[in-house]
Amino acid sequence: MHATQDREFVFRVGGHEPRLHVAQGEAFTVFTEDCFSGKLTSVDGEPRKVAPYPRVNPLTGPIHVEGVSAGDIVAIRLISLTPARQWGVATISPDFGLLSGTRVNPNLQEPQDEHVWIWRFSADGKVLETPTKDGRKLRVPYRPFHGTLGVAPAHGEVRLAVAPGDFGGNLDIPDLGPGSTLYLRANVDGAHVVIGDGHYAQGDGEIAGTAIEGAFNTTLMCERVEMDDAFDWPRFENDDVIGVIGCARPLDDACRIAVAGLVRWVVDRTALSVHEAHQLLTQCCRLRIGNLVNPSFSVMCSIDKWVVAPRVLPRHRF
Amino acid sequence: MHATQDREFVFRVGGHEPRLHVAQGEAFTVFTEDCFSGKLTSVDGEPRKVAPYPRVNPLTGPIHVEGVSAGDIVAIRLISLTPARQWGVATISPDFGLLSGTRVNPNLQEPQDEHVWIWRFSADGKVLETPTKDGRKLRVPYRPFHGTLGVAPAHGEVRLAVAPGDFGGNLDIPDLGPGSTLYLRANVDGAHVVIGDGHYAQGDGEIAGTAIEGAFNTTLMCERVEMDDAFDWPRFENDDVIGVIGCARPLDDACRIAVAGLVRWVVDRTALSVHEAHQLLTQCCRLRIGNLVNPSFSVMCSIDKWVVAPRVLPRHRF
């Protein structure tokens, strides 16, 4: 088992030397800091001072996966996520979020005010709670996942840690929790996996721009797998579903990427025609919106595994 | 109990005389034809000949609800949906659907071919099945709902039955099944409710453009209810959640409408501040995409009722 020895993190995807080397199929544990580098600790904190852009969303890695060559598909399996603290933090910021003008969607209205919330676990650990101004409590279920999980981008590009794309990155898909696998194409030998942006809870779309941001000790495992030639955008799998993640603006185009990608994957696995796979998804796919606030928006199109196997006699078992 | 006496239907929302009058709170049953007027009955059928545009999506109604005045909020409660046939029908058509160029999103590629599927209920009625070209079966779960449910639009507008909007209409939100309630503002005395577009199953987004389209015998009930002044876009409720539906293009804007609308509703019901309600939704809301193929796209933002009551001490109980 490995662990990051220090508390230095990367704020960009790509262009860094690996800090950790792991073997294929080896379970290892890493600490991931929260998106404010652990520096936003009270409701009086000032997010933009303690974590000035672009020093947001520190990532653990890059992690070099031995035996993975550029061009291979790497499966990143999230085995367990353990909160590293008893609290998480969330904010509302000016010029950020779905319900605000932003730098790429500006308006001439007054910006909204800044707010910080500290959310704490309930005694049984199943719920997160934060006080309201008038002494009540907001409560939401604990649903852990990693907002950011990726590999070095293609073609030598280097992107900020806030960007999602075909390399994964800041996807913010709430399904990326314990028991899930993300498939990505390695663009460099060793893949150079990065992970971070732990979320103790997040609604669909990450509306205000930050989830309940929290540090994790996360156990994961990486390995090279075979996939069909149609592989392009990130693929997802857990016990129940398979899915494809699209990243684009507007969200309509992210949906097109995700649905078309899943049509192609289902075709490969079941030998259905494109039209039949298209029809099947039309009648039962789910579209889950990850974020509506990042440089690209993200959405996952998924389908229950039982629908594609074994009754349609797939060529491969999922 | 009422029933439509004849098989004449309306293909537009607004501008028609009522065909049925019902009392407030009275349960009544109507027959709703499928979106092809019941004329597409085999895989050799020609959708555009048997149901040429705009003679698609016939609606039952208008239904005049006694005691409802223009400006009132009317609750339309779907009590039960009983399939009127043992089969439903679905299509893929040229120039239609999320994964095709369309009249309002054209390209210069060759249009895709037309395909028709007849889906039949399994013996236990829980699944719908259709054969593939090579003798296998596609199977999806039976999840009944009405794609279209609305009132006459505001300001004397008349819209085709395919359009969704603040008047409801062709929303295609899969949650609009048995046990659900849709709240709409009446724009004319009697509200002039229309209902139709029964779906035996539909994936999120209604990707190819048609669900498994089927006729229903549906029992429903309408009544006037009180709502806060922030009421604007359609609101939804069932045993578990409350939600607001947004209709716009691109989908990003539909999401903005739905989320902002639910923030306002939660504020009214809980006396949370706007910022607190915004924060609460950010951490636990769900966004469910209805359709990505109609003149406006639709999405519902919902929140579990337990999250807003009673622990946040709502002013009103849901």
Next chain:
Amino acid sequence: MHATQDREFVFRVGGHEPRLHVAQGEAFTVFTEDCFSGKLTSVDGEPRKVAPYPRVNPLTGPIHVEGVSAGDIVAIRLISLTPARQWGVATISPDFGLLSGTRVNPNLQEPQDEHVWIWRFSADGKVLETPTKDGRKLRVPYRPFHGTLGVAPAHGEVRLAVAPGDFGGNLDIPDLGPGSTLYLRANVDGAHVVIGDGHYAQGDGEIAGTAIEGAFNTTLMCERVEMDDAFDWPRFENDDVIGVIGCARPLDDACRIAVAGLVRWVVDRTALSVHEAHQLLTQCCRLRIGNLVNPSFSVMCSIDKWVVAPRVLPRHRF
């Protein structure tokens, strides 16, 4: 020569009885009121009180064009526009405009304030002027056109006067001034032409939501013309260019409609292949954004006439 006898106007497109009958090819003159019904006459005026929604954008008509049948293409030729007043009016309003949240693009920021400007003609009539708060003058060139010009929509639809679409309507294309022709498909016998929304000047996009709104006495002429089968969205012509207007959201899709429509028109007129016409437009078309504030955004794709004739030997002369 005809003139509207009274000052009653319509606020919707479609669903009205004709108020004027004209012969084909007959020049006639109408008065068109400004979009505030002439009631906003000072900087202290309150737009939403004197012209409450939807009683905005009154239209002159419907005008029945004799000899035009449903399905025909009608050419509406704008011969001259004479300002009916020495001033026009413009506003900035809360919840309206490209740089503000709106009802279909909401945010949680404070709405912007309301402002009214009265613009007056310079002595030579070539410029419009309005004072600034500190005693200077804003000055812009006089560029007259009609923001709204349309026919009754298809399929019995009735739309508010603020909507643009394939029926024309509230297009806000600045080229629709003296010497221009708009081609529209009549959906009813007589076409039922409406005209209004005079603009003394407007920048591309009508950013804040209103142009310099002014009344006109306008002379126009309508006649039936022959067009090819590819005719779909509004077509434009003046001495220099031909163009096609697309209306959609987002603006990307309006561009697709306009460009694809002009490719088809050029193919018909020149007998170029689709690929050649596509290539030609790629190297020299102009895209002019009409509005970015209406229910659909509008854009015109145009091409210089000399580029398509006579050097490419068109089948028809323009």
Next chain:
Amino acid sequence: MHATQDREFVFRVGGHEPRLHVAQGEAFTVFTEDCFSGKLTSVDGEPRKVAPYPRVNPLTGPIHVEGVSAGDIVAIRLISLTPARQWGVATISPDFGLLSGTRVNPNLQEPQDEHVWIWRFSADGKVLETPTKDGRKLRVPYRPFHGTLGVAPAHGEVRLAVAPGDFGGNLDIPDLGPGSTLYLRANVDGAHVVIGDGHYAQGDGEIAGTAIEGAFNTTLMCERVEMDDAFDWPRFENDDVIGVIGCARPLDDACRIAVAGLVRWVVDRTALSVHEAHQLLTQCCRLRIGNLVNPSFSVMCSIDKWVVAPRVLPRHRF
């Protein structure tokens, strides 16, 4: 005067060592290769073989401008563009262009075919011509400009040469021809200017995805200038207009960036209030669409200089 000594080029913006050092205000001349690296020379050529992605759009540079520090604004003045060849090349490709599905906007239709055109100058050099299949000629006016002009991106990012953004890059704004100036904020000492993607002609939007692509010998000059604090996105100036360029998807958001940016610039230069500048632009701004095919779409909002000076008594002269 400098010139690139070799014919090696860069395919990414950022992350390269400078190949040329120039003094502030020094005019120098560079050769810029066409976007296919000069390897696509006949209609039988295969674009994706001779210039496989991402080896498209080679850029000349990076050029280190002495005396420019990170954070400074650098003015890049295009003095003259001289075609380096008598022909340019243009293509239509599968999965590319506004009127085609693409990797980020996919559909399930058959991709369009590939086509190559060689365009040659007319005898007087004012027009470019290419033959049609049936022996006629397509002709468009010669309008030279650089599609790509930028500096190294902020925050250590490295982007492919096809991307536009706040660092400039692949903007494809047809106004960037002789006599124009682009203002960009330097993110590194020396700015690291790149230039390329010469276009002999391009319609608005670069619809099919490539302009008439041609090599240039271009003379330019770079210098540090002072700008107000509101400087954010690329600014433009020539003898007649000032403008701001926005890059985003959908195009609506690019328009918001450009218009809001120009409002801020006009406010700084004229001391008008935000509302007055907003009003002024609403009545006379121009929006010119650069491209509708790159990772972000681009548009420039411009205003005639005479409108903002001297009649509104600007604090600074343009």
